[in-house]
Structure formats: structure tokens, C-alpha cells
Amino acid sequence: MMSSLDPSRLYHSIRGQAVLKLYVVLNVLEVCDKLCCSVGVDILDALFSKSTLGSSTSEDTGSATSYARRQLKPITLFFMACGYMLLHTSVLFFQMITLNVAINFYSNALLTLLISNQFVEIKQSVFKKFERENLFQLSCSDIVERFQQSAYLMIITLRNVVELSESSPSSILPSTFVPLFKLPATTSLNTLMTPVVMVIASELIVDWIKHAFITKFNQIRPSIYSKYIDVLCKDLVVGSPGRHSAGKKNAFIDQSPVVSRRIGFPSLPLACMAIRMMQQLLPMIFMSGHADASVATNGAPSSSVASMITNGLLNYLMDHQGTVSRLLPARIQLVVLSMVRCGWLERGLDRTVRFMTWTLLVLVIAIILLALKVLVGMTLLGFAYKRYASMEEREKMDDEKDKEMREMNKPEEEYKQQLKKYLNDPADNVMGKVPIKYTLDNVDRFSMVRSRIP
Known part of the structure; x- marks a missing residue:
């Protein structure tokens, strides 16, 4: 079904839209991508689970209705998985085509909006409370986003190189296609790589600034990222928690799906999108040279x-x-x-x-x-x-560092406790006692339960 989507026709249809509309479309596609990732993980887990594909161990098959449901469950989940794959692949496909339009746009407006949208992430993330678990989720999201953008930009660059190789040297290039270096003779590849480098560089700078200030404001040491790597390495080595209990400790099993599920990486839809684009790119690559070499004298x-x-x-x-x-x-x-x-x-x-x-x-x-x-x-x-x-050794070293830090901060913690006790004196309250805790028995319309009265 994906072969019915023509990338060239979609490219020109999207390119004819207004700049702000394309900016909105990119944001909508980004949200749809995250929603599809969340739903797709559950659907694929349900499809490949032991309860769906495994044989029933119970002798009693139950009634005919329950038996029919067990037989129809894999078929139903299979069609649901096919629908999810089609939907998510289409979202990634449109996302890549829209990014291609932004890079090839004859004005810098859309590319500037894309880069500025990345810097908005700093405002949305830096001034929020982050725990270690939230920071791990954010890191996983950045990993997947950076890999997807790299895959998109690689396909877009290859597509632009193939298309421009068939055009004349005097073709008009977009204003974003300027050389990286002011050389006397600049190749087309050097020219085409400029917007790609701009997008990747802005993404890296934004991620560095974002994570640096998140760790600063939330008082998290940068060594936490080493623990995040340990978590992913443990998933790749050990796999699921029930592996040791099942007696498969020494079995060589590919545990990469466990890592993909933890970081939320959509491997199957991304592979389908890449295969669909290669179906168009490979004929374009080989037919251009084949047409020049194989045309006979009669045409x-x-x-x-x-x-x-x-x-x-x-x-x-x-x-x-x-x-x-x-x-x-x-x-x-x-x-x-x-x-x-x-x-x-x-x-x-x-x-x-x-x-x-x-x-x-x-x-x-x-x-x-x-x-x-x-x-x-x-x-x-x-x-x-x-x-x-070496995970246990590094954990011991981190524990020793934490113990040293607690000893160093012990006088400061005692001072904070005394200050807190002084500021929370019940005599400062209206009734001269600790404020009551509101429940359904004593709350009324204008009781200040939380930060504001609704």
C-alpha cells in the first residue's frame, strides 16, 4: 500500500502550501509520531506475546466461544499491527517529505522556523522540575529524534544529489544552498550539505544547552548519563527480567528489541519508510546512467x-x-x-x-x-x-562519592533544618496551629486545597 504513494507528487503538493501551514504540519506530524510510537509498542507486544502466539497448556479448552476467541486473537492483533504499521510509516513518510520541502525551499523562512522551533525546546524543558527518571525519558527521546533526523537527512541529500545530477549546471538553487567554504570550485555535494549541517548542528547545540541547564537547575551530576548507558547496556546483555528465571542465562539471544522498546525506537516503521524511498531512489540512480549509455543512434x-x-x-x-x-x-x-x-x-x-x-x-x-x-x-x-x-565497581565509587558529599554538606543540612523549623512556626498561622488537611468531609467551595481555588 505504501507503493501507491508517489514521493515526487507529494513533494510538489506539500511545496505549494504556505510557509506557516508547513510549520504547523511539521509540528502535527511530530506529535502523531510520538503517539504512534506509544500505541505501536503495546500492539506489537500484544501480538508477539506468549499468551497470543504460545500454545495453551491447559487441557480444558473451555466453551466454544472462548476457544474461538483464542483462535481469533492472533488474527485480530495481526490486522491491528498492519494498520499501525501503515499509519506510522505514512507519518514518517510525510515527515521526511515535509523536511525535504523545508530544506529545498527557495526562501530561508521555513528552515529558519525549523531551527527556531528547536530552540523553543530550551524554554519548554529548562525551567521545569526534572527527576532522574524524567531526564532518562528525555534522553531516550533525544536519541530517537536525532537518529530519525540523521536518516531523513541522509535520504534527502541522496535524493537531491541524484536529481541535481540530471539537471543542467546553470539550474537555480535555493538560497539555502550556499557553499560551506568559499572555494574557487565548489562541488554540488558541498553545496547540498549546507542545510543538512545547519539542521544537525542546531539540533546538537540545542540538546547540549538543554541538558546542561537541566542538570544545573535540578542539581543532577553529569555522571547520571553514564548510569543511563549502564541501563541500556544491561538491557542488551541481560534482556528481560524473566530471562534468568526461565533458565536461559547462557543462551545467545538478540536482546536489541528490549533496548528499542525502552528508548521508544520505531524500528519497523522506519525500515518500511527507508525501503519505500529506496524503491524510488535506486531506479533514479541507475536509470540516469543507463539511459545515456544505452540510447542507440536511432533513439x-x-x-x-x-x-x-x-x-x-x-x-x-x-x-x-x-x-x-x-x-x-x-x-x-x-x-x-x-x-x-x-x-x-x-x-x-x-x-x-x-x-x-x-x-x-x-x-x-x-x-x-x-x-x-x-x-x-x-x-x-x-x-x-x-x-x-565494571558496573558494580562504578556503583561503589559513586556511593563513596555520595557519602563524602553528605559528610561535607552535613553542617549546611543542619542549618536548613533549623531554618525550616523557624519559618514553619505554628504561631504564625491565623488560628495559631498547623493548617488542617482538607478531605471530602471538611472541604467547601472556597477552601484553598491546592495552589488556587477553581
């Missing part, structure tokens, strides 16, 4: 390999006409010559060569991606094992 495009085979066959038939006439009947010779001269054989060979080329290309890409996954997975697993092995 009919054909494969060079197919043309070479058909021309060689035709020359062989002409040179060895006597031998061919003795081996093949006249009707078969006539059919072969007609197929060669009419172009049927050449078109058939051209399709066969293209199919084999695409099959080989897909296999090579799959092997490269598989090797990359194994390499990255083994590297992360080795890093996680090292962190997990």
Missing part, C-alpha cells in the same frame, strides 16, 4: 549487453548462412530472423539482463546490510559486556 533505448548479443547473433547467421540452413529448417530460420530484425529478441534479452542486474544488486545490498548489522551488533555487544562487567 531507441536498449541494453548494451542485449544489443551486443543480438548483433553478434545476426552477424553469425549472415556469415554462416549455409551451415545454419543445413542445421535448422527454413521456418525456424525465418522466425529467428524476424525476431532479431523486429527487436523482439533484443527487448526480451534486455528485460532478462535488467532482471538479473536488479536481482544481483538486491543480493549485494542485502549482504552488505547483513554484514553491517553483524558488525555493529557485535561491536555494541562487546561494549555492553565491558560496561556491564
